[in-house]
Amino acid sequence: AQRVTQPEKLLSVFKGAPVELKCNYSYSGSPELFWYVQYSRQRLQLLLRHISRESIKGFTADLNKGETSFHLKKPFAQEEDSAMYYCALYNQGGKLIFGQGTELSVKP
Amino acid sequence: KAGVTQTPRYLIKTRGQQVTLSCSPISGHRSVSWYQQTPGQGLQFLFEYFSETQRNKGNFPGRFSGRQFSNSRSEMNVSTLELGDSALYLCASTRTYGNEQFFGPGTRLTVL
Numbered sequence: 001a002q003r004v005t006q007p008e009k010l011l012s013v014f015k016g017a018p019v020e021l022k023c024n025y026s027y028s029g030s031p032e033l034f035w036y037v038q039y040s041r042q043r044l045q046l047l048l049r050h051i052s053r054e055s056i057k058g059f060t061a062d063l064n065k066g067e068t069s070f071h072l073k074k075p076f077a078q079e080e081d082s083a084m085y086y087c088a089l090y091n092q093g094g095k096l097i098f099g100q101g102t103e104l105s106v107k108p
Numbered sequence: 109k110a111g112v113t114q115t116p117r118y119l120i121k122t123r124g125q126q127v128t129l130s131c132s133p134i135s136g137h138r139s140v141s142w143y144q145q146t147p148g149q150g151l152q153f154l155f156e157y158f159s160e161t162q163r164n165k166g167n168f169p170g171r172f173s174g175r176q177f178s179n180s181r182s183e184m185n186v187s188t189l190e191l192g193d194s195a196l197y198l199c200a201s202t203r204t205y206g207n208e209q210f211f212g213p214g215t216r217l218t219v220l
Binding site for chain 1: 111139141143150151152153156158163164166198200202207208209210211212213214
């Protein structure tokens, strides 16, 4: 079954520390993966998609098919990075399968 | 371009009533997907419409239905509301090519 797992509900780091939000997936096929972010009182917005291999707001994510992972990383966390982060797997027919989300808290 | 809009933003209903939520996609986007977000279940896919046709449906009872109009605007309807239907309902639109979904602000439905 297709599934996305984000093992950490809450991740708390200090400003300037490295951040890694974990995402593992289960998918029988070639996966298409995304990271979405939801800042307080804002809508869910696309942060990264694996096929573009870009860096947004200092975040990067690499698809590792061998480990079926798509972890989100940032070398130096900022307070404004505090938000809910969702990993999502695209299934056919307009369906995204979301992980349960990880709340990132960056302390000053 | 204006983003995805959803109306109303907040809704309070009682058990047994029905409700209709509306979603206007980004101009030029023809696909609209709907999701239910709850603290317990997270984000769950309801259904997706493309060019007025439902292409995919999630594991929700038949009380949940939707439709799409020729201008790509979409509505979802929930009949015979239950307490467990209280949730944030999100819609997202997608370009014709590509699978990135752009989300609206959601409609917060409370069933009393």
